[in-house]
Amino acid sequence: MGTTVPKSIREEHEELHQDLARATRQPGAVGEAAREVARVLHPHFVAEEEYALPPLGLLSAVARGEMPSGADQIIAMSEHLREELPRMLDEHRAIAAALDGLIEAAKREGQAEVVHFAEKLKLHAKTEEEVLYPATLILGEVLRRRGFKA
Numbered sequence: 001m002g003t004t005v006p007k008s009i010r011e012e013h014e015e016l017h018q019d020l021a022r023a024t025r026q027p028g029a030v031g032e033a034a035r036e037v038a039r040v041l042h043p044h045f046v047a048e049e050e051y052a053l054p055p056l057g058l059l060s061a062v063a064r065g066e067m068p069s070g071a072d073q074i075i076a077m078s079e080h081l082r083e084e085l086p087r088m089l090d091e092h093r094a095i096a097a098a099l100d101g102l103i104e105a106a107k108r109e110g111q112a113e114v115v116h117f118a119e120k121l122k123l124h125a126k127t128e129e130e131v132l133y134p135a136t137l138i139l140g141e142v143l144r145r146r147g148f149k150a
């Protein structure tokens with residue numbers, strides 16, 4: 001059992017990434033707005049895959065009451081997220097603002113698919129704020145209470 005980002009989230013990130021890459025190759029205002037989204041999104045995705053989301057690969061095992069190997073790593077990542085959370089949320093705000101610009105440009109050019117992608121990415125960030133980040137924080141807390149020290 002490794003500390004890796006769950007497959008469901010990895011695939012979602014991958015799909016968002018590909019949709020965005022396609023939009024950045026467009027000419028004009030849509031491409032320009034998409035490249036701005038990519039600029040603010042990239043470092044954020046890297047941080048998420050480094051420490052915010054890998055603990056969730058062990059979430060179901062911990063929920064079953066198992067003591068996974070790598071618990072110390074999960075606690076360290078969870079604490080890292082707790083420290084970085086204000087910055088991560090700031091980044092979500094910057095990403096949402098860039099996405100609003102993209103939505104506007106895409107609507108003007110009648111590009112429904114790009115609008116759909118941008119809405120999907122906004123929802124993804126909301127899911128992280130409401131469910132995934134808190135799950136990582138709680139996971140670290142649970143393991144610490146079960147006697148692991150980071």
Ligand SMILES: [Fe+2]
Nearest residue numbers: 013048124128
């Ligand atoms: Fe994400």
Ligand SMILES: [Fe+2]
Nearest residue numbers: 044048125128
């Ligand atoms: Fe995020």
